[in-house]
Amino acid sequence: xxxxxxxxxxxxxxxxxxTIIVVGSFFLIVGTIFxxxxxxxxxxxxTKVPGGGFxxxxxxxxxxxxxxSLYIAGGATVLGLIISIPxxxxxxxxxxxxxxxSNLLRTVFDVLFGIPSIVYGAFGFLIMVYFGLRASxxxxxxAVTLLIxxxxxxxxxEVIRTVPGELRDxxxxxxxxRWEAAKVVLRQIRPGIYTAILLAFxxxxxxxxxxxxxxGFSDNIPTSLHEPAATLPLAIFFQLGSPIAEVQGRAYAxxxxxxxxxxxxTLLSELLIKKFSKxxxx
Amino acid sequence: MTNTxxxxxxxxxxxxxxxxxxxxxISIDIPNKKVTSIIGPSGCGKTTLLKSFxxxxxxxxxxxxxxxxxxxxxxxxxxxAEITHIRKKMGLLSQRPYPLPMSIYDNVAYGPxxxxxxxxxxxxxxxxxxxxxxxxxxxxKDRLNASATRLSIGQQQRLCxxxxxxxxxxxxxxDESTSxxxxxxxxxxxxxxxxxxxxxxxxxxxxxxxxxxxxxDYIIFVYMGEIIEYGPTKELLHNPKEKxxxxxxxxxxx
Numbered sequence: 001x002x003x004x005x006x007x008x009x010x011x012x013x014x015x016x017x018x019t020i021i022v023v024g025s026f027f028l029i030v031g032t033i034f035x036x037x038x039x040x041x042x043x044x045x046x047t048k049v050p051g052g053g054f055x056x057x058x059x060x061x062x063x064x065x066x067x068x069s070l071y072i073a074g075g076a077t078v079l080g081l082i083i084s085i086p087x088x089x090x091x092x093x094x095x096x097x098x099x100x101x102s103n104l105l106r107t108v109f110d111v112l113f114g115i116p117s118i119v120y121g122a123f124g125f126l127i128m129v130y131f132g133l134r135a136s137x138x139x140x141x142x143a144v145t146l147l148i149x150x151x152x153x154x155x156x157x158e159v160i161r162t163v164p165g166e167l168r169d170x171x172x173x174x175x176x177x178r179w180e181a182a183k184v185v186l187r188q189i190r191p192g193i194y195t196a197i198l199l200a201f202x203x204x205x206x207x208x209x210x211x212x213x214x215x216g217f218s219d220n221i222p223t224s225l226h227e228p229a230a231t232l233p234l235a236i237f238f239q240l241g242s243p244i245a246e247v248q249g250r251a252y253a254x255x256x257x258x259x260x261x262x263x264x265x266t267l268l269s270e271l272l273i274k275k276f277s278k279x280x281x282x
Numbered sequence: 283m284t285n286t287x288x289x290x291x292x293x294x295x296x297x298x299x300x301x302x303x304x305x306x307x308i309s310i311d312i313p314n315k316k317v318t319s320i321i322g323p324s325g326c327g328k329t330t331l332l333k334s335f336x337x338x339x340x341x342x343x344x345x346x347x348x349x350x351x352x353x354x355x356x357x358x359x360x361x362x363a364e365i366t367h368i369r370k371k372m373g374l375l376s377q378r379p380y381p382l383p384m385s386i387y388d389n390v391a392y393g394p395x396x397x398x399x400x401x402x403x404x405x406x407x408x409x410x411x412x413x414x415x416x417x418x419x420x421x422x423k424d425r426l427n428a429s430a431t432r433l434s435i436g437q438q439q440r441l442c443x444x445x446x447x448x449x450x451x452x453x454x455x456x457d458e459s460t461s462x463x464x465x466x467x468x469x470x471x472x473x474x475x476x477x478x479x480x481x482x483x484x485x486x487x488x489x490x491x492x493x494x495x496x497x498x499d500y501i502i503f504v505y506m507g508e509i510i511e512y513g514p515t516k517e518l519l520h521n522p523k524e525k526x527x528x529x530x531x532x533x534x535x536x
Contacts, residue, residue: 099343169338170380170442174393174449175370188383279383279429 037252057246068229073205076144084152112150118209125213138225140215148200159192191273295349319494322504373446375459379438381430393449412444436467456486
Protein backbone atom coordinates (compact mmCIF):
# COMPACT_ATOMS: atom_id res chain seq x y z
CA UNK A 1 0.00 0.00 0.00
CA UNK A 2 2.70 2.46 1.07
CA UNK A 3 4.62 1.74 -2.15
CA UNK A 4 1.65 2.75 -4.26
CA UNK A 5 1.30 5.98 -2.33
CA UNK A 6 4.98 6.84 -2.72
CA UNK A 7 4.74 6.11 -6.44
CA UNK A 8 1.70 8.33 -6.81
CA UNK A 9 3.42 11.11 -4.86
CA UNK A 10 6.68 10.75 -6.81
CA UNK A 11 5.11 10.99 -10.26
CA UNK A 12 2.76 13.77 -9.28
CA UNK A 13 5.76 15.79 -8.05
CA UNK A 14 7.61 14.98 -11.26
CA UNK A 15 4.70 16.26 -13.37
CA UNK A 16 4.42 19.46 -11.36
CA UNK A 17 8.17 20.08 -11.62
CA UNK A 18 8.19 19.48 -15.35
CA THR A 19 5.29 21.89 -15.79
CA ILE A 20 7.05 24.51 -13.68
CA ILE A 21 10.18 24.19 -15.83
CA VAL A 22 8.19 24.71 -19.04
CA VAL A 23 6.06 27.59 -17.78
CA GLY A 24 9.08 29.07 -16.01
CA SER A 25 11.19 29.13 -19.16
CA PHE A 26 8.31 30.74 -21.02
CA PHE A 27 8.22 33.60 -18.55
CA LEU A 28 12.01 33.79 -18.44
CA ILE A 29 12.23 34.17 -22.21
CA VAL A 30 9.38 36.65 -22.50
CA GLY A 31 10.67 38.51 -19.45
CA THR A 32 14.17 38.82 -20.91
CA ILE A 33 12.83 40.07 -24.21
CA PHE A 34 10.64 42.61 -22.43
CA UNK A 35 13.25 43.88 -20.01
CA UNK A 36 15.98 44.16 -22.62
CA UNK A 37 13.80 45.24 -25.53
CA UNK A 38 11.28 47.60 -23.96
CA UNK A 39 13.79 50.44 -23.34
CA UNK A 40 14.60 50.46 -27.05
CA UNK A 41 11.02 50.04 -28.16
CA UNK A 42 10.20 53.34 -29.81
CA UNK A 43 7.50 54.33 -32.21
CA UNK A 44 10.24 54.69 -34.83
CA UNK A 45 11.02 50.97 -34.53
CA UNK A 46 7.64 49.98 -35.98
CA THR A 47 7.00 52.95 -38.25
CA LYS A 48 10.34 53.58 -39.97
CA VAL A 49 12.76 51.69 -42.10
CA PRO A 50 16.46 51.78 -41.16
CA GLY A 51 17.98 55.21 -41.76
CA GLY A 52 21.53 55.85 -42.87
CA GLY A 53 23.04 55.38 -39.45
CA PHE A 54 20.67 52.71 -38.13
CA UNK A 55 23.31 50.04 -37.79
CA UNK A 56 25.56 52.28 -35.72
CA UNK A 57 22.71 53.14 -33.42
CA UNK A 58 21.14 56.13 -35.09
CA UNK A 59 17.77 56.88 -36.70
CA UNK A 60 15.28 54.43 -38.14
CA UNK A 61 13.37 51.26 -37.31
CA UNK A 62 12.66 47.74 -38.52
CA UNK A 63 9.45 48.35 -40.45
CA UNK A 64 11.16 46.81 -43.50
CA UNK A 65 11.63 43.53 -41.59
CA UNK A 66 8.12 43.59 -40.07
CA UNK A 67 6.52 44.03 -43.49
CA UNK A 68 8.93 41.55 -45.11
CA SER A 69 8.20 38.89 -42.51
CA LEU A 70 4.44 39.39 -42.75
CA TYR A 71 4.61 39.21 -46.56
CA ILE A 72 6.71 36.07 -46.58
CA ALA A 73 5.00 34.18 -43.74
CA GLY A 74 1.54 35.29 -44.88
CA GLY A 75 2.18 34.53 -48.54
CA ALA A 76 3.75 31.18 -47.72
CA THR A 77 0.81 30.23 -45.47
CA VAL A 78 -1.69 31.03 -48.22
CA LEU A 79 0.34 29.20 -50.88
CA GLY A 80 0.94 26.33 -48.47
CA LEU A 81 -2.78 25.96 -47.72
CA ILE A 82 -3.66 25.93 -51.42
CA ILE A 83 -1.36 22.94 -51.79
CA SER A 84 -1.83 21.23 -48.42
CA ILE A 85 -5.62 21.10 -48.14
CA PRO A 86 -5.99 19.13 -51.40
CA UNK A 87 -3.15 16.79 -50.38
CA UNK A 88 -4.66 16.12 -46.94
CA UNK A 89 -8.08 15.51 -48.47
CA UNK A 90 -6.66 13.26 -51.16
CA UNK A 91 -4.83 11.13 -48.59
CA UNK A 92 -7.89 10.81 -46.37
CA UNK A 93 -10.87 10.81 -48.70
CA UNK A 94 -9.56 9.24 -51.88
CA UNK A 95 -6.72 6.97 -50.76
CA UNK A 96 -8.54 5.90 -47.61
CA UNK A 97 -9.02 2.35 -48.83
CA UNK A 98 -5.38 2.08 -49.89
CA UNK A 99 -3.52 2.00 -46.60
CA UNK A 100 -0.15 1.30 -48.16
CA UNK A 101 -0.04 4.41 -50.34
CA SER A 102 -1.54 6.76 -47.76
CA ASN A 103 0.87 5.59 -45.06
CA LEU A 104 3.77 5.94 -47.48
CA LEU A 105 2.71 9.53 -48.18
CA ARG A 106 2.44 10.23 -44.46
CA THR A 107 5.98 8.94 -43.97
CA VAL A 108 7.21 11.16 -46.80
CA PHE A 109 5.70 14.22 -45.13
CA ASP A 110 7.11 13.19 -41.76
CA VAL A 111 10.57 13.07 -43.32
CA LEU A 112 10.03 16.45 -45.00
CA PHE A 113 8.87 17.79 -41.65
CA GLY A 114 12.13 16.72 -40.06
CA ILE A 115 14.43 18.22 -42.67
CA PRO A 116 16.21 21.29 -41.24
CA SER A 117 15.16 24.60 -42.68
CA ILE A 118 18.64 25.40 -43.99
CA VAL A 119 18.16 22.53 -46.45
CA TYR A 120 14.99 24.16 -47.76
CA GLY A 121 16.93 27.41 -48.00
CA ALA A 122 19.76 25.75 -49.91
CA PHE A 123 17.30 23.93 -52.16
CA GLY A 124 15.38 27.13 -52.86
CA PHE A 125 18.68 28.86 -53.58
CA LEU A 126 19.68 26.16 -56.09
CA ILE A 127 16.39 26.55 -57.94
CA MET A 128 16.82 30.30 -58.00
CA VAL A 129 20.35 30.01 -59.38
CA TYR A 130 19.06 27.62 -62.01
CA PHE A 131 16.42 30.11 -63.12
CA GLY A 132 18.78 33.04 -62.77
CA LEU A 133 16.73 34.64 -59.99
CA ARG A 134 18.19 36.87 -57.32
CA ALA A 135 17.34 36.79 -53.65
CA SER A 136 13.83 38.19 -53.55
CA UNK A 137 10.49 38.28 -51.82
CA UNK A 138 9.32 35.61 -54.27
CA UNK A 139 12.29 33.33 -53.57
CA UNK A 140 11.87 33.67 -49.83
CA UNK A 141 8.15 33.01 -49.99
CA UNK A 142 8.68 29.87 -52.07
CA ALA A 143 11.37 28.53 -49.71
CA VAL A 144 9.17 29.15 -46.67
CA THR A 145 6.19 27.59 -48.48
CA LEU A 146 8.24 24.43 -48.98
CA LEU A 147 9.23 24.55 -45.34
CA ILE A 148 5.70 24.79 -43.98
CA UNK A 149 3.85 22.46 -46.37
CA UNK A 150 4.81 19.38 -44.32
CA UNK A 151 3.60 21.15 -41.15
CA UNK A 152 0.29 21.98 -42.81
CA UNK A 153 -0.25 18.58 -44.41
CA UNK A 154 0.52 16.59 -41.27
CA UNK A 155 -1.54 18.87 -39.02
CA UNK A 156 -4.52 18.82 -41.40
CA UNK A 157 -4.12 15.07 -41.83
CA GLU A 158 -4.24 14.50 -38.07
CA VAL A 159 -7.25 16.78 -37.77
CA ILE A 160 -9.13 15.06 -40.59
CA ARG A 161 -8.37 11.71 -39.01
CA THR A 162 -10.20 12.76 -35.88
CA VAL A 163 -13.40 13.14 -37.91
CA PRO A 164 -15.48 9.98 -37.54
CA GLY A 165 -15.68 8.01 -40.78
CA GLU A 166 -19.44 7.86 -40.23
CA LEU A 167 -19.74 11.58 -40.91
CA ARG A 168 -18.17 11.09 -44.32
CA ASP A 169 -20.38 8.03 -44.83
CA UNK A 170 -23.45 10.04 -43.85
CA UNK A 171 -22.79 12.50 -46.67
CA UNK A 172 -21.87 9.74 -49.12
CA UNK A 173 -24.98 7.73 -48.36
CA UNK A 174 -27.08 10.77 -49.28
CA UNK A 175 -25.55 10.49 -52.74
CA UNK A 176 -22.76 13.03 -52.26
CA UNK A 177 -19.66 12.75 -54.39
CA ARG A 178 -16.39 12.32 -52.54
CA TRP A 179 -15.58 16.00 -53.00
CA GLU A 180 -18.97 17.00 -51.62
CA ALA A 181 -18.35 14.71 -48.64
CA ALA A 182 -14.89 16.27 -48.29
CA LYS A 183 -16.53 19.69 -48.05
CA VAL A 184 -18.64 18.45 -45.14
CA VAL A 185 -15.47 17.14 -43.48
CA LEU A 186 -13.75 20.51 -44.11
CA ARG A 187 -16.64 22.26 -42.38
CA GLN A 188 -16.23 19.99 -39.43
CA ILE A 189 -12.47 20.62 -39.18
CA ARG A 190 -12.59 24.36 -39.83
CA PRO A 191 -11.34 25.11 -36.30
CA GLY A 192 -8.52 22.64 -36.95
CA ILE A 193 -7.55 24.49 -40.13
CA TYR A 194 -6.95 27.60 -38.05
CA THR A 195 -4.70 25.61 -35.74
CA ALA A 196 -2.73 24.40 -38.77
CA ILE A 197 -2.45 27.97 -40.06
CA LEU A 198 -1.20 29.12 -36.67
CA LEU A 199 1.49 26.44 -36.51
CA ALA A 200 2.59 27.01 -40.09
CA PHE A 201 2.65 30.79 -39.81
CA UNK A 202 4.59 30.54 -36.57
CA UNK A 203 7.19 28.29 -38.09
CA UNK A 204 7.39 30.43 -41.22
CA UNK A 205 7.75 33.79 -39.54
CA UNK A 206 10.36 32.58 -37.10
CA UNK A 207 12.67 30.83 -39.48
CA UNK A 208 16.05 32.30 -40.41
CA UNK A 209 17.81 29.65 -42.44
CA UNK A 210 15.26 29.26 -45.21
CA UNK A 211 15.19 33.01 -46.00
CA UNK A 212 18.91 33.64 -45.52
CA UNK A 213 19.83 33.07 -49.17
CA UNK A 214 16.42 33.19 -50.75
CA UNK A 215 14.90 36.45 -49.54
CA GLY A 216 18.13 38.27 -48.88
CA PHE A 217 17.93 41.47 -46.87
CA SER A 218 17.05 45.02 -47.70
CA ASP A 219 16.56 48.22 -45.82
CA ASN A 220 13.62 49.05 -48.04
CA ILE A 221 10.11 47.72 -48.00
CA PRO A 222 9.82 45.51 -51.09
CA THR A 223 7.51 46.94 -53.73
CA SER A 224 7.62 43.94 -56.04
CA LEU A 225 8.08 40.19 -55.77
CA HIS A 226 11.51 40.46 -57.36
CA GLU A 227 13.04 42.77 -54.80
CA PRO A 228 14.92 41.36 -51.83
CA ALA A 229 13.04 41.48 -48.55
CA ALA A 230 14.12 41.79 -44.94
CA THR A 231 12.76 39.49 -42.25
CA LEU A 232 12.55 39.95 -38.49
CA PRO A 233 14.63 36.91 -37.52
CA LEU A 234 17.45 38.06 -39.85
CA ALA A 235 17.15 41.62 -38.54
CA ILE A 236 17.54 40.28 -35.01
CA PHE A 237 20.52 38.21 -36.12
CA PHE A 238 22.31 41.17 -37.71
CA GLN A 239 21.62 43.57 -34.86
CA LEU A 240 22.62 41.10 -32.19
CA GLY A 241 25.97 40.66 -33.90
CA SER A 242 26.74 44.36 -33.55
CA PRO A 243 29.21 45.51 -30.90
CA ILE A 244 27.14 48.66 -30.30
CA ALA A 245 24.90 48.43 -27.24
CA GLU A 246 22.16 50.54 -28.81
CA VAL A 247 21.92 48.17 -31.78
CA GLN A 248 21.94 45.09 -29.56
CA GLY A 249 19.09 46.58 -27.57
CA ARG A 250 17.15 47.06 -30.75
CA ALA A 251 17.63 43.36 -31.48
CA TYR A 252 15.63 42.63 -28.34
CA ALA A 253 13.06 45.22 -29.32
CA UNK A 254 12.76 43.45 -32.69
CA UNK A 255 12.37 40.13 -30.89
CA UNK A 256 9.61 41.73 -28.86
CA UNK A 257 7.88 42.83 -32.04
CA UNK A 258 8.16 39.31 -33.48
CA UNK A 259 6.73 37.84 -30.28
CA UNK A 260 3.84 40.29 -30.34
CA UNK A 261 3.09 39.47 -33.99
CA UNK A 262 2.95 35.75 -33.14
CA UNK A 263 0.81 36.54 -30.09
CA UNK A 264 -1.67 38.50 -32.21
CA UNK A 265 -1.89 35.67 -34.74
CA THR A 266 -2.43 33.15 -31.92
CA LEU A 267 -5.22 35.17 -30.34
CA LEU A 268 -6.82 35.78 -33.71
CA SER A 269 -6.84 32.10 -34.61
CA GLU A 270 -8.22 31.14 -31.20
CA LEU A 271 -11.01 33.62 -31.75
CA LEU A 272 -11.76 32.05 -35.13
CA ILE A 273 -11.59 28.55 -33.66
CA LYS A 274 -14.23 29.50 -31.08
CA LYS A 275 -16.40 31.21 -33.65
CA PHE A 276 -16.48 28.29 -36.05
CA SER A 277 -16.90 25.50 -33.53
CA LYS A 278 -20.63 26.20 -33.37
CA UNK A 279 -21.85 23.42 -35.64
CA UNK A 280 -18.99 21.04 -34.93
CA UNK A 281 -20.22 17.60 -33.96
CA UNK A 282 -18.79 15.51 -31.14
CA MET B 283 -42.83 -3.08 -59.40
CA THR B 284 -44.96 -5.65 -57.61
CA ASN B 285 -44.41 -6.80 -54.10
CA THR B 286 -43.17 -10.18 -55.19
CA UNK B 287 -40.09 -8.95 -57.05
CA UNK B 288 -37.11 -8.63 -54.75
CA UNK B 289 -35.91 -5.08 -54.25
CA UNK B 290 -32.33 -6.09 -53.56
CA UNK B 291 -30.97 -9.30 -54.91
CA UNK B 292 -27.57 -10.48 -53.72
CA UNK B 293 -25.88 -13.11 -55.86
CA UNK B 294 -22.76 -14.97 -54.81
CA UNK B 295 -21.34 -12.09 -52.83
CA UNK B 296 -17.88 -12.62 -51.36
CA UNK B 297 -16.08 -9.98 -49.34
CA UNK B 298 -12.47 -10.12 -48.21
CA UNK B 299 -10.91 -7.49 -46.01
CA UNK B 300 -7.17 -7.94 -45.93
CA UNK B 301 -6.78 -11.71 -45.78
CA UNK B 302 -9.98 -12.23 -43.82
CA UNK B 303 -12.94 -13.76 -45.62
CA UNK B 304 -15.77 -11.69 -44.12
CA UNK B 305 -18.75 -12.71 -46.26
CA UNK B 306 -18.93 -16.13 -47.89
CA UNK B 307 -21.08 -16.90 -50.94
CA ILE B 308 -24.00 -14.74 -49.90
CA SER B 309 -27.12 -15.06 -52.05
CA ILE B 310 -30.31 -13.50 -50.77
CA ASP B 311 -33.38 -11.62 -51.98
CA ILE B 312 -34.65 -8.66 -49.98
CA PRO B 313 -38.40 -8.21 -50.50
CA ASN B 314 -40.00 -4.98 -51.58
CA LYS B 315 -41.75 -2.77 -48.99
CA LYS B 316 -41.10 -5.09 -46.07
CA VAL B 317 -38.88 -4.85 -43.04
CA THR B 318 -36.05 -7.37 -43.18
CA SER B 319 -33.77 -7.79 -40.18
CA ILE B 320 -30.25 -9.14 -40.32
CA ILE B 321 -29.36 -10.76 -37.02
CA GLY B 322 -26.32 -12.61 -35.77
CA PRO B 323 -23.55 -12.46 -33.20
CA SER B 324 -21.02 -9.61 -33.11
CA GLY B 325 -18.47 -9.78 -35.86
CA CYS B 326 -20.50 -12.17 -38.00
CA GLY B 327 -20.52 -9.78 -40.96
CA LYS B 328 -24.03 -8.36 -40.73
CA THR B 329 -22.91 -4.72 -40.93
CA THR B 330 -20.56 -5.59 -43.79
CA LEU B 331 -23.50 -7.14 -45.63
CA LEU B 332 -25.60 -4.01 -45.07
CA LYS B 333 -22.81 -1.72 -46.23
CA SER B 334 -22.36 -3.76 -49.37
CA PHE B 335 -25.87 -2.68 -50.42
CA UNK B 336 -24.96 0.98 -50.88
CA UNK B 337 -21.27 0.41 -51.60
CA UNK B 338 -20.08 2.20 -48.49
CA UNK B 339 -17.96 -0.89 -48.14
CA UNK B 340 -15.78 0.52 -50.92
CA UNK B 341 -14.26 2.92 -48.40
CA UNK B 342 -12.89 0.15 -46.20
CA UNK B 343 -9.16 -0.40 -46.41
CA UNK B 344 -7.97 -3.42 -48.42
CA UNK B 345 -11.45 -4.61 -49.30
CA UNK B 346 -12.10 -7.04 -52.14
CA UNK B 347 -15.66 -7.62 -53.32
CA UNK B 348 -16.83 -10.18 -55.84
CA UNK B 349 -20.35 -11.17 -56.89
CA UNK B 350 -23.42 -9.17 -57.71
CA UNK B 351 -25.84 -6.97 -55.83
CA UNK B 352 -28.87 -6.09 -57.94
CA UNK B 353 -30.99 -3.15 -56.87
CA UNK B 354 -34.12 -2.84 -59.01
CA UNK B 355 -32.42 -5.31 -61.32
CA UNK B 356 -29.34 -3.15 -61.81
CA UNK B 357 -25.95 -4.51 -60.70
CA UNK B 358 -24.49 -1.86 -58.41
CA UNK B 359 -21.01 -3.38 -58.66
CA UNK B 360 -21.01 -2.94 -62.42
CA UNK B 361 -17.96 -0.74 -63.19
CA UNK B 362 -20.26 1.60 -65.13
CA ALA B 363 -22.76 1.95 -62.30
CA GLU B 364 -23.33 5.50 -61.11
CA ILE B 365 -22.42 5.29 -57.45
CA THR B 366 -24.03 8.52 -56.26
CA HIS B 367 -27.26 7.44 -57.94
CA ILE B 368 -27.18 4.08 -56.15
CA ARG B 369 -26.57 5.68 -52.77
CA LYS B 370 -29.33 8.20 -53.31
CA LYS B 371 -31.76 5.30 -53.53
CA MET B 372 -30.88 4.22 -49.99
CA GLY B 373 -31.07 6.14 -46.78
CA LEU B 374 -28.63 4.98 -44.13
CA LEU B 375 -29.26 5.25 -40.43
CA SER B 376 -26.06 4.46 -38.59
CA GLN B 377 -25.43 3.20 -35.07
CA ARG B 378 -25.01 6.63 -33.61
CA PRO B 379 -26.54 9.69 -35.22
CA TYR B 380 -24.06 11.77 -37.17
CA PRO B 381 -25.72 15.08 -38.00
CA LEU B 382 -23.78 17.13 -40.52
CA PRO B 383 -21.97 20.07 -38.91
CA MET B 384 -24.66 22.57 -39.88
CA SER B 385 -28.11 23.73 -38.81
CA ILE B 386 -31.17 21.51 -38.43
CA TYR B 387 -32.67 22.96 -41.59
CA ASP B 388 -29.47 22.57 -43.61
CA ASN B 389 -29.14 18.95 -42.53
CA VAL B 390 -32.46 18.01 -44.11
CA ALA B 391 -31.83 20.31 -47.08
CA TYR B 392 -28.34 18.91 -47.71
CA GLY B 393 -29.40 16.02 -49.94
CA PRO B 394 -31.90 17.94 -52.11
CA UNK B 395 -29.32 20.71 -52.51
CA UNK B 396 -26.53 18.46 -53.81
CA UNK B 397 -28.90 16.73 -56.20
CA UNK B 398 -30.31 19.88 -57.73
CA UNK B 399 -31.07 23.49 -57.14
CA UNK B 400 -34.37 23.48 -55.32
CA UNK B 401 -36.17 26.77 -54.80
CA UNK B 402 -36.22 28.08 -51.27
CA UNK B 403 -40.00 27.72 -51.15
CA UNK B 404 -39.96 24.09 -52.28
CA UNK B 405 -37.15 23.35 -49.87
CA UNK B 406 -39.08 24.84 -46.97
CA UNK B 407 -42.01 22.58 -47.78
CA UNK B 408 -39.79 19.53 -48.15
CA UNK B 409 -37.94 20.14 -44.89
CA UNK B 410 -41.20 20.54 -43.01
CA UNK B 411 -42.64 17.44 -44.64
CA UNK B 412 -39.67 15.23 -43.68
CA UNK B 413 -39.45 16.64 -40.18
CA UNK B 414 -43.15 15.89 -39.78
CA UNK B 415 -42.66 12.37 -41.15
CA UNK B 416 -40.15 11.69 -38.40
CA UNK B 417 -42.22 13.41 -35.73
CA UNK B 418 -39.61 16.10 -35.15
CA UNK B 419 -41.41 19.12 -36.56
CA UNK B 420 -43.20 20.12 -33.37
CA UNK B 421 -39.99 19.90 -31.39
CA UNK B 422 -37.74 21.91 -33.70
CA LYS B 423 -39.95 24.20 -35.81
CA ASP B 424 -38.91 27.27 -33.79
CA ARG B 425 -35.19 26.64 -34.01
CA LEU B 426 -34.55 25.36 -37.50
CA ASN B 427 -31.42 27.47 -37.73
CA ALA B 428 -29.97 26.11 -34.51
CA SER B 429 -27.07 23.72 -34.75
CA ALA B 430 -28.15 20.10 -35.21
CA THR B 431 -25.69 19.10 -32.51
CA ARG B 432 -27.83 20.87 -29.93
CA LEU B 433 -30.56 18.24 -30.27
CA SER B 434 -30.78 15.25 -27.97
CA ILE B 435 -29.31 12.06 -29.36
CA GLY B 436 -32.78 10.58 -30.02
CA GLN B 437 -33.81 13.73 -31.88
CA GLN B 438 -30.54 13.64 -33.82
CA GLN B 439 -31.27 10.12 -34.97
CA ARG B 440 -34.73 11.16 -36.19
CA LEU B 441 -33.12 14.16 -37.91
CA CYS B 442 -30.74 11.77 -39.67
CA UNK B 443 -33.74 9.72 -40.79
CA UNK B 444 -35.47 12.89 -42.07
CA UNK B 445 -32.25 13.86 -43.86
CA UNK B 446 -32.18 10.45 -45.54
CA UNK B 447 -35.85 10.60 -46.54
CA UNK B 448 -35.38 14.04 -48.08
CA UNK B 449 -33.50 12.59 -51.07
CA UNK B 450 -36.49 10.41 -51.83
CA UNK B 451 -34.94 6.96 -51.39
CA UNK B 452 -36.58 3.61 -52.03
CA UNK B 453 -34.74 1.70 -49.36
CA UNK B 454 -33.79 2.47 -45.77
CA UNK B 455 -30.78 0.75 -44.29
CA UNK B 456 -30.48 0.74 -40.51
CA ASP B 457 -27.24 -0.29 -38.87
CA GLU B 458 -28.19 -1.00 -35.24
CA SER B 459 -29.88 2.37 -35.43
CA THR B 460 -31.29 2.32 -31.92
CA SER B 461 -28.32 0.97 -30.01
CA UNK B 462 -27.22 4.39 -28.77
CA UNK B 463 -30.74 5.55 -27.92
CA UNK B 464 -32.84 5.59 -24.76
CA UNK B 465 -35.93 3.34 -24.61
CA UNK B 466 -38.39 6.12 -25.53
CA UNK B 467 -36.40 7.18 -28.61
CA UNK B 468 -35.91 3.53 -29.54
CA UNK B 469 -39.65 3.07 -29.44
CA UNK B 470 -40.23 6.12 -31.65
CA UNK B 471 -37.70 4.92 -34.23
CA UNK B 472 -39.11 1.39 -34.24
CA UNK B 473 -42.63 2.69 -34.81
CA UNK B 474 -41.32 4.90 -37.61
CA UNK B 475 -39.85 1.85 -39.31
CA UNK B 476 -43.19 0.07 -39.17
CA UNK B 477 -44.93 3.18 -40.55
CA UNK B 478 -42.36 3.73 -43.27
CA UNK B 479 -42.53 0.25 -44.76
CA UNK B 480 -45.69 1.35 -46.55
CA UNK B 481 -43.43 3.34 -48.85
CA UNK B 482 -39.95 1.94 -48.40
CA UNK B 483 -38.12 -1.36 -48.25
CA UNK B 484 -36.29 -1.48 -44.96
CA UNK B 485 -33.25 -3.52 -44.02
CA UNK B 486 -32.12 -3.45 -40.41
CA UNK B 487 -29.06 -4.84 -38.74
CA UNK B 488 -29.82 -5.54 -35.11
CA UNK B 489 -28.46 -7.57 -32.26
CA UNK B 490 -31.67 -7.17 -30.30
CA UNK B 491 -33.86 -10.16 -31.01
CA UNK B 492 -36.93 -8.56 -29.49
CA UNK B 493 -36.50 -5.63 -31.85
CA UNK B 494 -36.27 -7.95 -34.83
CA UNK B 495 -39.41 -9.67 -33.59
CA UNK B 496 -41.26 -6.38 -33.11
CA UNK B 497 -40.56 -4.66 -36.39
CA UNK B 498 -39.53 -7.12 -39.06
CA ASP B 499 -41.41 -9.24 -41.54
CA TYR B 500 -38.40 -11.34 -42.46
CA ILE B 501 -35.21 -12.27 -40.68
CA ILE B 502 -31.82 -13.25 -42.03
CA PHE B 503 -29.57 -15.07 -39.60
CA VAL B 504 -25.87 -14.62 -40.36
CA TYR B 505 -23.14 -16.57 -38.64
CA MET B 506 -19.40 -16.45 -39.37
CA GLY B 507 -19.95 -14.71 -42.69
CA GLU B 508 -22.57 -17.11 -43.97
CA ILE B 509 -26.34 -16.95 -44.17
CA ILE B 510 -27.54 -19.80 -42.01
CA GLU B 511 -31.25 -19.26 -42.29
CA TYR B 512 -33.74 -16.88 -43.87
CA GLY B 513 -37.46 -16.75 -43.40
CA PRO B 514 -40.53 -14.96 -42.08
CA THR B 515 -40.00 -13.53 -38.60
CA LYS B 516 -42.32 -15.81 -36.65
CA GLU B 517 -41.13 -18.94 -38.32
CA LEU B 518 -37.46 -18.17 -37.85
CA LEU B 519 -37.78 -17.13 -34.24
CA HIS B 520 -40.24 -19.76 -33.04
CA ASN B 521 -39.52 -22.63 -35.29
CA PRO B 522 -35.98 -22.39 -36.63
CA LYS B 523 -34.91 -25.14 -38.96
CA GLU B 524 -31.18 -24.93 -38.39
CA LYS B 525 -29.50 -25.98 -35.17
CA UNK B 526 -27.29 -22.84 -35.15
CA UNK B 527 -30.34 -20.58 -35.42
CA UNK B 528 -31.98 -22.44 -32.54
CA UNK B 529 -28.91 -21.93 -30.39
CA UNK B 530 -28.70 -18.25 -31.27
CA UNK B 531 -32.38 -17.59 -30.65
CA UNK B 532 -32.14 -19.32 -27.28
CA UNK B 533 -29.12 -17.20 -26.41
CA UNK B 534 -26.42 -19.88 -26.43
CA UNK B 535 -24.34 -18.05 -29.05
CA UNK B 536 -23.55 -14.43 -28.35
